[in-house]
Amino acid sequence: MAQVSLAAEERSFAGKGPLNRLRKSGKIPGVLYGKNLEAKAIVVESKDINKLLTTHGEGVLIDLMLGQEKYPVIIKEIQRDPLKGAIIHIDFYRVSMTDKIEVELPIVLKGEPEGVKLGGVLQHQLHELTIEALPSDIPPVIEVDISHLKIGDVLMVKDIKLSDRIKVIDSPEEIVVAVLAPSIEEEEEAPAAEAEEPEVVSKGKEKKEE
Structure with missing residues (x-):
């Protein structure tokens, strides 16, 4: 796991008003x-935190x-403004470098599957992998090469190659990605119904006999 430094200050205040003013000044609680x-x-x-996230994730x-x-820490949770997407709060968890921790890491797909080049459809089902390892052994992301996948192939959790120092928590049979056959919509032509002209029956006026 990559390691970087981040400066922080303690704060002695809380409340919606003070925290909003803090955010407007360019700081994040x-x-x-x-x-x-x-x-x-x-x-x-x-x-600082936005630069860190952009560079390292x-x-x-x-x-x-x-x-x-x-303090050696990992980011445990980030809260964002639902409209603007800006970070409004962040949780840091202090870790022990000698104790294993459980974390969720993003799965990053690498390459274009052979099946997709032939018209197949890529279906990405699992976006994060839960692992357990020492902090120093945790990668920033899980990179998965999918360039070899053909139409009809699936890649499961058990197919991801990781260090033997990393324990995967997710089910080994869970599907990460699949390459599906292209869907072909066949338009069935309904037989043209023969339009029958309605028979027009005209009745003449009956001549009244005198």
Whole structure:
């Protein structure tokens, strides 16, 4: 797992109003917690965390610098504004470098399947893989090569090649991707019904006999 540094400050306030003013000033509120660690309300610079996420993703191991202390942490949860998508709160979890942790990592597909080149349809079913490992052994993402897949092929969790230091939690039989045959809609031509002209029966006026 890649490791980077991020500066943070403790905060002593909460509440909707103060936190909104904090966000408008370019900072993001968060919390630091972990095993045998009292939760701490913190603040990080918006530009710093956005740069970190753009460069390394959410799976990166972070040295969180808080005052004179350094905490090895992972990002546990990010809350975003439902309309703008901006980060409004972030949770950091302090990890032990000697204890295994369970995390969900994004699955990144590499290559274009042979079956897709021939008209097949790629169906991506599993987007995250749950694993357990030491923090130093956790990759930022799970890369999966799918270029060899033909029409009708499926790739399951058990087909993903990982280090023997990583334990996969998901079911080995769960499908990650599949290449489906193209769907061909056959238009059935209904036999043209012969239109029958309605028989017109004209009745003449009956001549009244005198």
